[in-house]
Amino acid sequence: MDALLLLIPVALLLGGVGLAAFLWTMKNGQYDDLDGAAHRILLDDDD
Amino acid sequence: MEAATLPEDGTHLRSEAIVCRHCGAEVAAGSSFCCSGCEAAHAAAGAVGAPTLFSAAAMVAEKGDFQLELGIEGIHCASCIRLIESALASNEDVTAARVNMSTERLVVAWRGSRVRGDALAHQVEALGYRLYDISANDAASGASGTEKELIKAIAVAGFAAGNLMLISVGLWTSTAEAMGLATRELFHWLSALIALPTVAFSGRPFFRSAFGVLKSGHTNMDVPISLAVVLACLMSISETMRGGEHVYFDSAVMLLFFLLIGRYLDARAKGKARQSASALLSKLAGTAVVFENGEMVRRPIKDLKSGMHVLVAAGENIPADGTILKGTSEIDLSLINGEVMPAPASVGAQVYAGTVNLTASIELTVDKASSKSLLSEIVRMMEVAEQGAAKYVRLADRAASLYTPVVHVFGALTFLGWWLLMQAPWQVSLLHAVTVLIITCPCALGLAVPVVQVLASGELLKNGVLLKSGDALERLSGVDTVIFDKTGTLTLGHPALTGGDYSDKHLALAASLAVHSRHPLSKAIAENATALRVELTVQELAGKGLVAEMDGSQIQLGSRRWCGLEYAQGEEAGEGLELWLAVDGAPVAHFEFTDTLRTDAAHTVQQLHQMGLQSALLSGDRQATATKVARSLGIPEVLAEVTPTEKCEYLQNLRKQGKAVLMVGDGLNDAPALAAADASMSPSTAIDIAQNTADIVFQGDKLAPVLSTIKTARRSTKLVRQNFTLAILYNIVAIPLAVMGYVTPLIAAAAMSGSSLLVILNAFRLKRKG
Numbered sequence: 001m002d003a004l005l006l007l008i009p010v011a012l013l014l015g016g017v018g019l020a021a022f023l024w025t026m027k028n029g030q031y032d033d034l035d036g037a038a039h040r041i042l043l044d045d046d047d
Numbered sequence: 048m049e050a051a052t053l054p055e056d057g058t059h060l061r062s063e064a065i066v067c068r069h070c071g072a073e074v075a076a077g078s079s080f081c082c083s084g085c086e087a088a089h090a091a092a093g094a095v096g097a098p099t100l101f102s103a104a105a106m107v108a109e110k111g112d113f114q115l116e117l118g119i120e121g122i123h124c125a126s127c128i129r130l131i132e133s134a135l136a137s138n139e140d141v142t143a144a145r146v147n148m149s150t151e152r153l154v155v156a157w158r159g160s161r162v163r164g165d166a167l168a169h170q171v172e173a174l175g176y177r178l179y180d181i182s183a184n185d186a187a188s189g190a191s192g193t194e195k196e197l198i199k200a201i202a203v204a205g206f207a208a209g210n211l212m213l214i215s216v217g218l219w220t221s222t223a224e225a226m227g228l229a230t231r232e233l234f235h236w237l238s239a240l241i242a243l244p245t246v247a248f249s250g251r252p253f254f255r256s257a258f259g260v261l262k263s264g265h266t267n268m269d270v271p272i273s274l275a276v277v278l279a280c281l282m283s284i285s286e287t288m289r290g291g292e293h294v295y296f297d298s299a300v301m302l303l304f305f306l307l308i309g310r311y312l313d314a315r316a317k318g319k320a321r322q323s324a325s326a327l328l329s330k331l332a333g334t335a336v337v338f339e340n341g342e343m344v345r346r347p348i349k350d351l352k353s354g355m356h357v358l359v360a361a362g363e364n365i366p367a368d369g370t371i372l373k374g375t376s377e378i379d380l381s382l383i384n385g386e387v388m389p390a391p392a393s394v395g396a397q398v399y400a401g402t403v404n405l406t407a408s409i410e411l412t413v414d415k416a417s418s419k420s421l422l423s424e425i426v427r428m429m430e431v432a433e434q435g436a437a438k439y440v441r442l443a444d445r446a447a448s449l450y451t452p453v454v455h456v457f458g459a460l461t462f463l464g465w466w467l468l469m470q471a472p473w474q475v476s477l478l479h480a481v482t483v484l485i486i487t488c489p490c491a492l493g494l495a496v497p498v499v500q501v502l503a504s505g506e507l508l509k510n511g512v513l514l515k516s517g518d519a520l521e522r523l524s525g526v527d528t529v530i531f532d533k534t535g536t537l538t539l540g541h542p543a544l545t546g547g548d549y550s551d552k553h554l555a556l557a558a559s560l561a562v563h564s565r566h567p568l569s570k571a572i573a574e575n576a577t578a579l580r581v582e583l584t585v586q587e588l589a590g591k592g593l594v595a596e597m598d599g600s601q602i603q604l605g606s607r608r609w610c611g612l613e614y615a616q617g618e619e620a621g622e623g624l625e626l627w628l629a630v631d632g633a634p635v636a637h638f639e640f641t642d643t644l645r646t647d648a649a650h651t652v653q654q655l656h657q658m659g660l661q662s663a664l665l666s667g668d669r670q671a672t673a674t675k676v677a678r679s680l681g682i683p684e685v686l687a688e689v690t691p692t693e694k695c696e697y698l699q700n701l702r703k704q705g706k707a708v709l710m711v712g713d714g715l716n717d718a719p720a721l722a723a724a725d726a727s728m729s730p731s732t733a734i735d736i737a738q739n740t741a742d743i744v745f746q747g748d749k750l751a752p753v754l755s756t757i758k759t760a761r762r763s764t765k766l767v768r769q770n771f772t773l774a775i776l777y778n779i780v781a782i783p784l785a786v787m788g789y790v791t792p793l794i795a796a797a798a799m800s801g802s803s804l805l806v807i808l809n810a811f812r813l814k815r816k817g
Contacts, residue, residue, distance in 0.1 A: 004230070008237065012210055019206040023199060036148030039125040 067126070082124050105164045112142055114156040115164045120177040122148055131171055141167065153178070179735070193252075197311040200249040204304040207245035211297040214238055219793045228290070235287040235294050242296035246280055249303050252310060268447035268489060271454050275484040276302060282481045285474070293478075298485050298795045305490045305803050312497035313517065335359075335366035338410075348417050355413040359404045367413045368420045371396045374409035378402050425691055425719060429740065432695060432723035441518050442764075443496045446771055450489065458483045461786045475788075483785040486795050487778050491802040495770035498810040503763040506814065511731075511746035512756050519742035523726040523757060524764035525707045529655055530698065530724070532712035533666035533676055537648050539748060540713065540732055541567050542624050542640035544575045549628070549636035557628045557638065560585050560593040560604045568626050569593070569604075571640055592626070603629040610634045644676065651750040652680045658757070661706075665694050667716050694720040711753055713737050728753060759813075766813055770806045777802040 025031070067081035105115040122128065128146045135144035135155055140163065143156040153171065157163055168178050214234050223231050250273070257269040276299045283294040334345045338356040348366045351357065359365055361376065377389040380402050389405050392398060398411060400420035417423065458480045465476035504514040514520065531537050549557070558576030561569035563585040583595040583602075592605015603610050610627035612634055624640040645651075652662055663684035666673040673687035686697060698720050701708050710717065710724035713733030721727040721740040729741035738744050745752035781798055784790050790798075 004233075008214075011213060012241070015206050015210055019202055022202050026195065026198065026202075033147040033149045036128060036146065039128060039148060042125040043129050 081126055105161055112156050112158055113161055113164060114143075114154065115168070116152055116154050117168065118179040119146065119151055119153040119171070120179070121175065122146060122151065127176070130174060131176065134170060134174060135167060138167065138170075194311065194314050197252060197307060197314060200252060201304065201307045201311060203245055204249040204300060204307055207241050207249075208297070208300045208304045210241055211238055211300055214241075215297040215792065215796070219791075223292070232287070232290060235283075238294055238296040239284060239287055242283075242300050243280065245300055246276055246303065249300075249307060250276055253303075253306070266448075266451050267444070268451070268493065271451050271484065272302070272306060272488060272493075274455075275299075275481075275488045278481045279485050282478060286478075293792050295482070295485060295792050295795065298792060298799065301796060301799060302485065302488050302490060305799065306488075306493045309490075309493035309497045312494075312501045315501060351413050351417050353413055353415055356410065357413060358408060358410050360408045361404060361406055363404055365398050365400055365402050365404055365411075367400050367417045368415045369398055369411040369413045371398060372410045372412055374407055376407040376409050377405045379405050422715075425715060428692065428695055428719040429722045432719050441496075442521055442767060442771075443492070446492060447489075450492065454484065454487045457487065457782060457786070464786070465788070479786070479788045482788075482790045482795065483782065486781045486785045486790055486798060488799075489774070490799050491770065491774035491777060491806045494803055494806050495774060495810075496767055498807050499763045499766045499770065499813060502810055502813045503759055507756060507759055510752060510755060512752050513731075513744045513746075514742070515744065516742045519726060520760040520763050521767075522707075522742070523709060523760035526660070526709040526726055526757065528661045528663065528701060528706045529709045529711065529753070530663045530665055530701075530720070531682070532710075532714060532717045533664060533668055533673055534642060535713040535732060536711050536717075536730060537664070537676060537680065537750065538642045538644050540642065540730075542571050543643045544571050544638055545641045545643065546639040547625070547637045549638060553628055553636035554638075556581065556597075556602065557604050557626070557636070559583050560595055560602065563587065564593055568624065568638075568640055572604075572626065572638060600631045603627075603632075607637075644679070645748060645750045648750045649680045651754050652682055654754050655757075656681070658754075660757075665689055665697060665720070667714075691716040691719050695723050698723045709753075709757070712741075728756070763813055766810060770809055773805055773809060774802065777805075 030037075105113045107113060119131075122131075128148065131146050131153065132144045135141050138157070140159050141155060141157045143154070145154045146152075147154070155164070155167055157167060172178055214237055217226070218231065218234055253269045253273050253276070256267065257273040260267050261270060279295045279299040279302075283296050283299070286292075286294050335348050335351060336343050336358040337346045337351070338358065343358065351367045356372065357366060357369065365378070371392055371394050373394065375391070375393040378392045378398055379389045380399075392409070397414075398404075398409075399422070400417060401422040461483045462476045462480035465471040465479050466473055469476075500517065500520065503520055507514060534540055554572070554576050558573050559581040560583060561572040561576075563583075564570075564587055566587075581597060583597060585593050585595045587593050591609040592603060594601065594603050594605075596602070604626060607625065607627050610629035611632050612627065626638045626640075627634050628636040628638075655662055661684075662682045663686070664673060664677045664680075664682045665686050666676075667689060668687060670687040674685050677683075677685040686693075689697070694717065698708055698710065702723075702725070707725045710720050710727045711729070712718075712721055712727070713730050715734055715736055717729075718736050718740050721729065721737060726743070727741040728743045728745060729737045731738070731744050731746040733741070733744075743756060745756070777798070781790075784794070
């Protein structure tokens with residue numbers, strides 16, 4: 001059962017990192033314009 | 048109609064043969080545009096009228112910058128995005144320009160003066176994209192705020208539910224003897240540690256709503272949800288503290304997770320809220336030029352009084368209802384009747400506020416103060432009608448109002464039963480009562496409606512039908528009478544070449560001139576000509592027609608009088624739609640046009656009758672025309688020459704007789720009726736106010752979407768009912784188990800996921816049958 005002491009915090013931590021990353025991307029506005037993002041990929045950003 | 052020469056607006060970046068004429072991107076040899084989006088935008092650029100004033104809506108951002116957010120139409124591809132953004136960014140005072148393709152918004156920020164925004168907006172309009180003010184539409188941005196909050200709540204609940212499952216599976220598959228009491232308690236405490244903050248965070252949308260309705264003395268679905276979640280947590284904490292066997296943290300969080308998904312889908316399906324009619328009145332903001340004691344002065348439009356003498360320049364909005372005193376012009380009446388053809392107007396003619404004076408300046412006497420104009424009248428009627436129509440109660444809400452008391456009574460009976468009859472300790476009795484609340488909790492009910500709705504609206508969107516309000520489908524499914532408007536709804540709303548006296552050679556010649564014009568009649572000719580076109584240099588004379596030189600002779604395409612013919616006795620200008628072709632002043636051919644019916648109109652009406660629906664035609668057009676159209680389509684009831692008020696009254700009468708009415712219309716004169724109907728549809732060619740008012744907007748030249756949308760609505764409502772039945776069946780099985788105390792956390796979890804899954808799978812049958 002000692003493994004639990006390591007595994008549970010690790011599981012929670014990894015899940016937490018994923019959650020934090022998701023919340024950050026959302027706050028950052030990365031889901032605001034999904035259609036636009038799909039099209040912008042075709043543009044050359046050479047200017 | 049104004050001269051519509053194709054703009055030479057400097058967008059030809061490289062050699063014309065290999066670049067798109069609109070955005071300058073390279074194209075395959077032989078084509079002039081990179082995509083249909085550019086072609087459409089390029090065409091629209093020719094039709095830009097006077098600049099609209101948006102700058103009043105600009106907000107002051109940081110460091111004294113101004114920021115303006117506008118709705119934008121006509122963005123199709125990456126080139127559109129780049130074209131708009133780079134055009135705006137090329138101005139030195141523009142600090143930021145960003146197009147959002149999903150929400151069709153444009154945000155532009157600039158330094159300097161507020162009015163600069165109008166110039167920037169016009170720059171975009173000149174590229175062929177239509178801009179519109181969204182400040183009246185703040186409800187929509189508020190909705191996306193709740194959507195974001197829901198997503199955050201879903202993310203947190205999902206994370207917590209996953210981790211709780213990890214622990215719970217351990218608890219379910221093992222026994223206290225095998226894992227040891229200490230480990231079990233550790234697991235319980237860990238669950239509490241994860242679940243409590245999650246419930247506090249993700250449960251807020253439910254708690255807030257439940258608290259709100261309880262305060263006003265009502266109840267809704269959120270009350271039993273909140274109660275179940277909170278009680279489940281409290282009970283689990285007490286079980287954890289006294290070292291009990293079962294905790295229900297995972298059930299509480301999973302419940303929230305499922306319900307939040309349903310809530311999110313529901314918020315998505317609600318879509319664009321109906322916009323307020325008051326935006327229409329912005330047409331009447333601003334000033335008008337008034338003659339006072341022989342002088343011209345500017346007066347605010349709202350101060351115009353009956354009897355005043357007003358000058359309206361070409362291209363201006365007519366400020367008030369009135370009679371023309373001096374001048375002859377063409378008036379764009381599309382706001383009032385949805386007709387594309389501008390109507391000629393001369394001395395003595397009646398004109399209406401909000402319509403546009405196109406070709407020449409006119410003077411008019413004001414007949415009615417602007418607050419009494421037809422436009423203001425229609426806005427008032429719409430507001431009254433909308434209030435009347437707002438009483439519809441959704442099926443889900445009706446189910447909830449029955450469901451809540453039943454579940455709470457069961458919970459209370461369970462507690463009393465165990466405590467008094469079975470002589471169980473009160474903790475145990477409460478535990479059983481709470482499991483009843485958890486297991487009956489409306490996961491399936493909460494998902495039943497939104498899942499079907501999201502699938503149905505996605506399906507409809509693929510067919511060019513846009514649902515604008517969440518309960519539109521439900522209201523539509525109960526409809527038993529369909530009322531059509533004529534022009535633009537049953538007909539296409541633009542003229543097509545249907546007769547006349549011409550040879551193929553003349554048609555080809557006429558088309559060679561007509562391709563240079565965007566006048567509706569010219570477009571109709573250009574569409575019909577298949578023969579070779581001659582390259583000509585064409586000049587457009589406003590109000591008269593087109594003229595060009597070929598092989599030394601002068602060719603004219605235009606009105607009868609201009610082509611050298613007088614009107615015959617009894618005929619008047621503007622009666623029939625026609626064009627004449629003249630060579631060196633001698634008329635050689637003429638073309639007649641009519642507004643044609645949508646190709647499948649008769650078939651659609653017939654199918655509607657077969658489905659047991661009644662139909663009627665309400666038109667502002669003349670009796671003879673309306674009757675002819677109705678007869679050719681098989682519509683039994685016709686009311687012609689009706690005013691907007693009469694349309695609205697006719698509808699309300701039908702509703703009083705207990706009929707559920709679908710109104711299909713496209714003009715301002717239909718708008719009050721659209722608002723008053725049980726459900727309403729507009730073609731996408733309709734004027735803005737009609738589209739904003741309608742529940743559903745459909746695209747294309749066919750009328751079939753009316754039929755298919757009603758079918759989809761009926762099918763999805765049937766599925767919603769099935770889902771409710773499934774949910775009830777599930778409860779019939781689950782409640783006795785819970786009352787008798789057989790429900791462990793494992794059973795609760797399995798039952799909840801199982802019923803939710805069943806409901807979702809059932810909803811997907813909508814797609815299969817489609």
